[in-house]
Amino acid sequence: xxxxxxxxxxxxxxxxxxxxxxxxxxxxxxxxxxxxxxxxxxxxxxxxxxxxxxxxxxxxxxxxxxxxxxxxxxxxxxxxxxxxxxxxxxxxxxxxxxxxxxxxxxxxxxxxxxxxxxxxxxxxxxxxxxxxxxxxxxxxxxxxxxxxxxxxxxxxxxxxxxxxxxxxxxxxxxxxxxxxxxxxxxxxxxxxxxxxxxxxxxxxxxxxxxxxxxxxxxxxxxxxxxxxxxxxxxxxxxxxxxxxxxxxxxxxxxx
Amino acid sequence: xxxxxxxxxxxxxxxxxxxxxxxxxxxxxxxxxxxxxxxxxxxxxxxxxxxxxxxxxxxxxxxxxxxxxxxxxxxxxxxxxxxxxxxxxxxxxxxxxxxxxxxxxxxxxxxxxxxxxxxxxxxxxxxxxxxxxxxxxxxxxxxxxxxxxxxxxxxxxxxxxxxxxxxxxxxxxxxxxxxxxxxxxxxxxxxxxxxxxxxxxxxxxxxxxxxxxxxxxxxxxxxxxxxxxxxxxxxxxxxxxxxxxxxxxxxxxxxxxxxxxxxxxxxxxxxxxxxxxxxxxxxxxxxxxxxxxxxxxxxxxxxxxxxxxxxxxxxxxxxxxx
Numbered sequence: 001x002x003x004x005x006x007x008x009x010x011x012x013x014x015x016x017x018x019x020x021x022x023x024x025x026x027x028x029x030x031x032x033x034x035x036x037x038x039x040x041x042x043x044x045x046x047x048x049x050x051x052x053x054x055x056x057x058x059x060x061x062x063x064x065x066x067x068x069x070x071x072x073x074x075x076x077x078x079x080x081x082x083x084x085x086x087x088x089x090x091x092x093x094x095x096x097x098x099x100x101x102x103x104x105x106x107x108x109x110x111x112x113x114x115x116x117x118x119x120x121x122x123x124x125x126x127x128x129x130x131x132x133x134x135x136x137x138x139x140x141x142x143x144x145x146x147x148x149x150x151x152x153x154x155x156x157x158x159x160x161x162x163x164x165x166x167x168x169x170x171x172x173x174x175x176x177x178x179x180x181x182x183x184x185x186x187x188x189x190x191x192x193x194x195x196x197x198x199x200x201x202x203x204x205x206x207x208x209x210x211x212x213x214x215x216x217x218x219x220x221x222x223x224x225x226x227x228x229x230x231x232x233x234x235x236x237x238x239x240x241x242x243x244x245x246x247x248x249x250x251x252x253x254x255x
Numbered sequence: 256x257x258x259x260x261x262x263x264x265x266x267x268x269x270x271x272x273x274x275x276x277x278x279x280x281x282x283x284x285x286x287x288x289x290x291x292x293x294x295x296x297x298x299x300x301x302x303x304x305x306x307x308x309x310x311x312x313x314x315x316x317x318x319x320x321x322x323x324x325x326x327x328x329x330x331x332x333x334x335x336x337x338x339x340x341x342x343x344x345x346x347x348x349x350x351x352x353x354x355x356x357x358x359x360x361x362x363x364x365x366x367x368x369x370x371x372x373x374x375x376x377x378x379x380x381x382x383x384x385x386x387x388x389x390x391x392x393x394x395x396x397x398x399x400x401x402x403x404x405x406x407x408x409x410x411x412x413x414x415x416x417x418x419x420x421x422x423x424x425x426x427x428x429x430x431x432x433x434x435x436x437x438x439x440x441x442x443x444x445x446x447x448x449x450x451x452x453x454x455x456x457x458x459x460x461x462x463x464x465x466x467x468x469x470x471x472x473x474x475x476x477x478x479x480x481x482x483x484x485x486x487x488x489x490x491x492x493x494x495x496x497x498x499x500x501x502x503x504x505x506x507x508x509x510x511x512x513x514x515x516x517x518x519x520x521x522x523x524x525x526x527x528x529x530x531x532x533x534x535x536x537x538x539x540x541x542x543x544x545x546x547x548x549x550x551x552x553x554x555x556x557x558x559x560x561x562x563x564x565x566x567x568x569x570x571x572x573x574x575x576x577x
Binding site: 055088090091094096103107115119149150164168 | 448
């Protein structure tokens with residue numbers, strides 16, 4: 001943890017029609033820190049994550065990563081929407097791991113991992129391949145490079161998805177409930193990979209329901225409810241001595 | 256059934272004995288009877304094919320592979336090939352206009368599909384054939400301004416060209432809908448994942464969406480190609496020497512209608528069969544990754560059987576029991 005801010009979120013608002021999902025979210029994530037976002041379903045956790053890499057457009061507020069505004073350019077006292085091409089380039093700095101993996105089923109594991117480095121970063125194929133094999137080794141799947149995603153278990157698929165996100169060498173890695181679609185006995189292998197990344201100093205924001213994981217790995221635990229951050233702080237503070245009634249109520253249900 | 260009732264305590268008979276008893280399959284006499292009746296009807300039909308002089312098989316044999324017929328088969332294949340390639344190329348463009356985020360392009364694509372599905376193919380064909388009546392010359396230049404290049408419409412677009420144009424534009428409307436259906440059938444998470452990885456837009460379509468869309472595009476596209484292949488017979492109205500037109504010319508001259516219709520039928524069936532084979536292997540290619548272990552092709556299955564027979568023949572003389 002260097003203490004410099006990697007992700008800065010200010011006054012984030014987002015509505016879907018009548019429903020206001022984010023109602024002014026402020027959040028800062030230090031470089032190298034692991035932030036775990038907890039909260040009941042419908043509290044806006046996933047939307048927040050998707051707003052960070054601009055999969056959702058914002059209604060108000062901003063997200064900046066390593067000092068770069070995401071999705072907009074500031075000029076003359078206004079925010080100008082970036083073109084799709086520019087947003088795509090920005091997303092190569094932001095790794096995203098989905099709840100449902102979203103691996104490309106018609107590509108092999110290796111092709112899944114090399115696709116973005118080759119097409120988005122224009123890396124030579126041999127370089128991308130070598131790097132992908134190293135990453136697959138890191139998530140314990142070096143021997144699965146040539147198989148198709150459907151031939152893997154859910155836990156293995158999610159580990160491939162993590163390797164795929166890492167292949168872009170992102171500044172920050174976002175996890176949207178990475179273990180929620182997994183059988184209970186497969187959760188551990190995915191969390192172990194994420195823990196390894198945490199030890200290696202990767203900046204991460206993890207939306208999850210795994211309280212034990214939050215306690216063990218998080219530098220900061222953020223509790224969201226009703227589209228705002230209710231409470232945040234070190235895990236022992238938020239999890240063991242929550243200040244807010246809503247946090248207490250939530251934790252009493254999940255612990 | 257009655258024995259079960261008398262020996263009610265099944266377990267008393269001993270579970271081991273019960274497990275060892277042979278199973279007698281249920282009998283299906285009506286199934287056999289229905290099958291036999293169907294076989295009789297089929298046999299009658301085949302007998303008629305062979306013995307009814309009306310089929311006139313010698314004439315059929317005489318014409319099946321004559322040069323005129325072969326050449327007309329060539330024309331039919333040409334119409335199908337150009338119609339398919341051009342039709343699906345235009346169709347892909349229309350499909351992506353329809354899927355684009357521009358309301359103007361969406362509307363244009365919708366109107367195209369609406370128009371070309373609404374006008375009967377035969378009307379369109381005659382219309383294209385008479386295009387030179389409407390536009391004597393065809394020019395390239397600045398819109399509403401001076402013309403740089405110009406051609407006689409009839410030079411540019413012969414009868415065959417008009418037929419291909421008609422078939423292709425008609426086909427494009429259907430192809431557009433088939434391609435669009437394929438694209439929207441791909442899970443939205445796939446595009447989202449590609450977008451999250453920063454993969455460029457065109458590459459998202461070409462590398463991620465289309466290969467997956469092909470799975471549902473191909474069966475429908477196969478239908479379309481085959482129906483275009485047979486439907487190309489409709490251009491006989493423009494006196495183009497394709498298979499059906501040629502057969503009509505010959506039976507108009509010789510009066511032997513039935514055997515010549517059979518000549519056309521056999522060619523259509525044989526070539527449709529070949530197209531179906533092609534479709535099977537193409538579908539298999541795009542299904543990669545969709546199943547844990549893809550089933551063997553008929554060819555692989557046949558080879559496997561041959562290998563099995565060879566293996567048993569090799570091991571049999573040694574008398575070794577496995």
